[in-house]
Amino acid sequence: MANAGAFCFGGFMGKVLSFPSGADKEQWAKEIYKAIMERGDKVAVVIQTPEQVETGYFNCSVIEKQVMVGHLQIDIIHDVMRATYDLDPLE
Numbered sequence: 208m209a210n211a212g213a214f215c216f217g218g219f220m221g222k223v224l225s226f227p228s229g230a231d232k233e234q235w236a237k238e239i240y241k242a243i244m245e246r247g248d249k250v251a252v253v254i255q256t257p258e259q260v261e262t263g264y265f266n267c268s269v270i271e272k273q274v275m276v277g278h279l280q281i282d283i284i285h286d287v288m289r290a291t292y293d294l295d296p297l298e
Contacts, residue, residue: 251275 227235243250243265250265251272264272288294 249275251279253279 242248247266249267249271251267252263252265254261254263267275
């Protein structure tokens with residue numbers, strides 16, 4: 208699965224941003240990048256290619272990186288629970 212996502216961190220709440228279905232991925236990425244730069248957000252980016260997984264961080268301390276990882280793990284657990292128990296996605 209070659210996909211990418213950005214995790215934008217503000218305070219201690221976070222949101223995983225996924226490419227919207229049918230969206231122009233390049234335009235979406237440009238809009239996200241512009242918003243991040245304008246607001247000065249703390250950001251972790253994960254990009255998976257067929258060969259490897261790359262990560263990058265912007266404006267983050269080591270503690271903030273750990274908080275972001277926790278949010279990503281929760282998101283993964285949420286997806287597994289939804290798939291396992293056939294739950295409706297939360298919007």
